[in-house]
Amino acid sequence: MTDPTEFVDADRALKAAHRTMWGLGNYPAVAAEVVRELGPTLVRACGVEAGQRVLDVAAGSGNAALPAAVAGATVIASDLTPELFARGRELAAAQQVDLEWIQGDAEALPFADNEFDIVMSCVGVMFAPHHQQSADELVRVCRDGGTIGLINWTPDGFIGKMFSAMKPYAAPPPPGAQPPPLWGDEAHVRGQFGVRVRELTAEVKTLTVDTFARPEDFVHYFKKNYGPTIAVYRRIADDHAAVAALDSSLIELAGQFYEGKAMKWEYLIVTAKVRR
Structure with a gap:
């Protein structure tokens, strides 16, 4: 029999590796220069309004949290990698908005039950390795009748295909970890939330990337x-x-997703109401 502490230690090591990975390079630049429009798109889909309490899960540098704050909501941006917050704070200051930045694991959010009117994640929570745990947490911290909103890369879109191309060269995933692009499959998302949500809508859209x-x-x-x-x-x-x-492989793949001078990246946008 496997010692339960081995699972705990393995999970801690995995989360530490994820934190390190997202701290590499310059994700805030990617958010600002490549996928910037996704954050405002998600905020509009969630119907964020002044006075609401909003949680942005796996927020990074605030691609969705910042426009939610601009809309007048009371916003908490949470992420496993707090190193990304520095740029978010700079952007918040430049836009003259206040929001709170809190380190947190999407699979064990440091917030109370029913705390938020809107819980959202923009190509973020999809990278937490245990999808059911993340879905459970999104539901738990959102109030009855509140909104969950997600934007996730699809398996068959460019980013999903990119991860498939990199898989043979990447470290093998630990047991139980699920591939991120599954969150871009409507059936998978519905399965994670089940009867705990109502009015779930899912639409595949395309981001034009001309960078x-x-x-x-x-x-x-x-x-x-x-x-x-x-x-x-x-x-x-x-x-x-x-x-x-x-x-x-990546150059060839990228070339397949050009239409004229721009790339087309497919994503799934999901909104649902929590039902207790």
Whole structure:
């Protein structure tokens, strides 16, 4: 029989690795320069209004938390990687809005039951490894009748395909960990929430990314700025053939998602009402 403490130790090690990974590079730059419009899109979908209490889970540097605060809500931005908060605080000061930044694990949120009117996550909670635990926590901290809102990359969209391309070069996931793009599958999301939500709506949309003139520019940028990509390349840094193969694979993949001068990245946007 496996000692339960082994599972606890393994989970702690996994979370520490995730925190380190998202602290690599410059995710705040990715949020501001590549996926900036997703945060406001999610805030609009959730119907954020002045006076509401809003929690942004896996908030990073505040891509969704900041526009929620601009809308007049009382906002807490929570993330496993508090190193990302520094840039968020700078942006909040520049926009003259106040919000609270609290370190927290999406699978064990440090908040009370029924505490928030809106609980949202913009391409964030999908990266927590145990999906059911994360879904349970989203429901737990949202009040009865409150809104859960999510934007997640889809399995068949560009980012989902990128993770598939990197998988052979990445460290094997620990037992029980689930792939992030599953959160971009409507059936999977419905299964995680079950009867605890009502009025669940899910729509596949496309983000137009015109940041990169060529596929090679995308690969260079993500190797420099995006934590998961950096972590994979660090793992194979001494294997020059593997590095070249992954470069080639990502360049080819990126090229498949160009329409004219811009890339098209697919995501799923979900909103639902909590039902106690």
